[in-house]
Amino acid sequence: MRTVGCLIFDGVRAFDYAVIGEVWANRVSRPGVPAFDLRVCGPDGVRVRLGGGLERTPDHGLEGLLDCDLVVVPGVERPLAPTAPEVLAALRAVHARGIPIASLCAGAFVLADAGLLDGRAATTHWCVAQDLAARHPAVDVQPEVLFTGDGEIWTSAGVAAGIDLCLHLVRSAHGQQAAATIARAMVTAPFRAGGQAQFIPSPVxxxxxxxxxxxxxxxxxxxxxxxxxxxxxxxxxxxxxxxxxxxxxxxxxxxxxxxxxxxxxxxxxxxxxxxxxxxxxxxxxxxxxxxxxxxxxxxxxxxxxxxxxxxxxxxxxxx
Known part of the structure; x- marks a missing residue:
């Protein structure tokens, strides 16, 4: 898992976007951590308005997601707002190629809108979990867990749980040392018990x-x-x-x-x-x-x- 695609579009949460960058785009030498290629992809390469008034121009169009090893979708500020059809189509194409997809926080709504969570267990921020269940009754919404997934599709709960999921994905692909080194750099909790069992080591x-x-x-x-x-x-x-x-x-x-x-x-x-x-x-x-x-x-x-x-x-x- 060396090439990671970060999908951005109008309304994604700046915090989640930053978390993805901290985990996969940090260019400082980190012992035991592979050199990741983080691709920031968005519709037509146009400038994207992130939450909090920030803006970012994607480095790649949506086609840049199609040969990644993993695609990560940040949370969205307005989970009940419609997602652009081209974004949903891109996610379906990524999934059809067998590329794992992970969403942070309310990014689960985007995956559900694309039809990727039907029949699967999923989670999101607790305050919108009922909205996800009502909007997508075919999704098995589990609001009590920090993150959940089956190897193909992953979803996480709100805010810090996105960090937990990102570290889990690193650890699953590259082992404990890589995840532990990143966790230290982020000064994050070495282990968060409760809910979904986690693979984050306790090195600190x-x-x-x-x-x-x-x-x-x-x-x-x-x-x-x-x-x-x-x-x-x-x-x-x-x-x-x-x-x-x-x-x-x-x-x-x-x-x-x-x-x-x-x-x-x-x-x-x-x-x-x-x-x-x-x-x-x-x-x-x-x-x-x-x-x-x-x-x-x-x-x-x-x-x-x-x-x-x-x-x-x-x-x-x-x-």
């Missing part, structure tokens, strides 16, 4: 300070092979189990044990990508009893068994 240590929950997370991450329980974590925070669990959910958006499982699988991904350790050893280092117990958790989160994931990643790396 938390600043624990006086926050007992942050101190617990830091200690847990430093010893994932420890047999952690809610009681043990609550003890570190000097809280009752009930208070700790409630405050953890409020802070992290997920339960302590779900967060722990996510972190263990993420650590397993790192070891599978970066080392030749046997899968049993990977499992032990990440807090699983064996490769057998690692497998179901890994498959649920990643979609592949650990050995298949390692082969897949090594294949991408070789390519």
């Amino acid at each position: 240590p938390e600043e624990a300070g006086d926050d007992p929950l942050a101190r617990v997370r830091t200690e847990v991450l430093a010893g994932l092979d420890t047999p952690w329980t809610v009681r043990r974590m609550a003890g570190l925070a000097l809280m009752s189990e009930r208070s700790f669990a409630r405050r953890f959910v409020e802070a992290a958006g997920t339960s302590p044990l779900r967060w722990l499982l996510d972190q263990r699988v993420l650590a397993a991904q790192r070891l599978l990508e970066e080392t030749d350790l046997p899968v049993d050893e990977v499992a032990a280092r990440c807090g699983f009893a064996s490769a057998v117990s690692l497998r179901p958790a890994f498959v649920r989160r990643v979609g592949l068994a650990p050995r298949e994931y390692r082969r897949s990643f090594r294949g991408r790396e070789a390519g």
